[in-house]
Amino acid sequence: MKFWWILFVLFFSMTAIVGGLILWGEGGNRHGYDHPTKKFISVGGPAGERVGNLPWFAATFGTLQILAFVMLLTLGLKKSARDSKATWNTCLWFFGATCSIYVALLLGVFALYLAEINSTPQAAGFPTSSSFALFVFWPFPLVYILFYSFGFRRLIHSSDTP
């Protein structure tokens, strides 16, 4: 029951952030406009002008998403894994640690993005923040795929499950 209350708070908070932003209004165009010479292409404009306080809201929204997703993943554990205190604790550690890293990586994307607004550091041919998002943040859920596939019989489902 506590689980669903926490999930409710997470979803309600995300709804409140999104609803608050909509009610607050955009105050200028912060989601791009048409390219001055090339049709069908849009541009973002100067980052410094459109970012403002948004990273705080965006980072909170993103963090809440990751917390909700990882919480939902725990529902996939089979009953015997949830009932065994040792297995459950190990799983909690795994999900807790990976969730913290996942959130840290997302915050890393924000930090790198904000740090390079006035400069042009590059990594792997892209701005550093983009490379970080593409090559570090994107593949991270691989840990959950490995967990699912390699721990399937022990933690997710086994044919002897009634």
Place this chain on the structure above:
Amino acid sequence: MIAHMDSNLVIIGFVIAYMAMCIVVGLWAMRQTKSTGDFFVAGRNLGVLITGIAIFSSIMSGFGFVGGPGLVFRMGLSSFWILISTPIGFCVAFFLVARRLRVIAEQRDSISLPDVIEARFQSKAVRLHVAVSVLFGVIAYLAVQISAMATVLRDIWNRLCESQDWAMTSDSILLFLLLSSAVLVFYCVTGGIIASVYTDFFQGIIMVTAAVLIFFAAAHAVDGGFPAMARTLFEDDPESIRPWGTLGMIACLSWHFLFAFGVVGQPHIVTKMMMTRKVEDARGALPLTIAGYTLAALLWIGIGLAMRALVLQDQHDIASFQSSNSTATEFLLTYVSPWLAGIVFAGLFAAIMSTADGFLNIGSAALVHDLPRCFTDKPIRHELLWARIGILVLAILAAIFALLFPSDLLGMLGIFGWGVFASALAPVVGFGLNWKQASPLAAILSIWAGILINLLDLVNKWYGGSIPYGIAGGTIALLVSSTLFIGVSLFAQPREMPKDIEQAMEL
């Protein structure tokens, strides 16, 4: 000129060969289809490889092949957040619903998602609302698929006519729409879901192979490869190549949420989890699905970035574009060998056909199986025959919808379809199968909240409106419906449920 003529002939040759293959697959699958169970859930007899590839390729569809590169072309890296959301989205879907869906489907001999949902909630009213939301989403999605297929066919045909000096070019889409619908209906009516999953499998293989080759072709299309593309984009507009693209961080994160949690509500995805031979097949299907999707995404990334850079460098004339959705077609017809372009176009048609087939099956099941079951426990007589007639009716409705809806707004219908499925079904399926206290009232309220908010968003966009910060309407709908579902269920009284369902939920 000869090379140009030949290349168009090669491409159209591939497309005709593919359509002929669809008819053969349809006829073969018809011989395998002996019951409605075979028609709708492939007799629950799919292996790991077929399931894994069929799941990722049915999500790629025309949107991934045509819309994806168009989004990168238009907005830079913004649409990468759709790709970034996918691994965690598939994980959530597999962890949350794969085994429970498969177990309940076997226990109750269910052939559709509403079957499982009725069994779970013990409520015909919930089945009715799920079936209605499925029909809403299916019609919208189908209209987009049929229109995309007709548009690409028309563009290829016009190119061929121009290269051969035939005075047979056409601005109208009607003829191509009729042709596309006819092949689609034949293929679906004969083959059912068996034809769809096997085409999904071939399509997946074609997609992955073509995507890898196209990625390298894209790197060679611009002098200096991807670093040069990034430089060009950066010099024109630094934001376009930064992680949030031109759309900005709030919009990107709203996509991330919609496309990650939204996967749980996509009936064409989760229904395939009911079709495996055994529950354990999910173990291999998840990594296969994600690996396939990630490789296929190379096409999305490669074409989009290359074309944006080529246009900004004035190496490609934007005048030939009908819209940003022309990005993939323009690239394939200009920068890729006709053989590879032919394979990719065949893959594109495969993507559209198999996704449309999946939707037609789900829609037909809702129409002839789920809606009647809301009022009677007996199946209608000759259900298989009616299922095939249902497909014909849905295809005609979707084709009419595709003709009536302005073509430049069709993309919105696709987003509407995804949004309706996500917001109306993700809480009901994802939370409902994992929480005994989830109540039928919560399910019905969240379904209608999802449908209504998406409809409002569609009307708003129809009249030229937009949501601040570029937030996706589907995200608002999904957040509201999920919060409503949990909130209402928290205060509901736990209900008695049949032993077998209770056991499945306690797995």
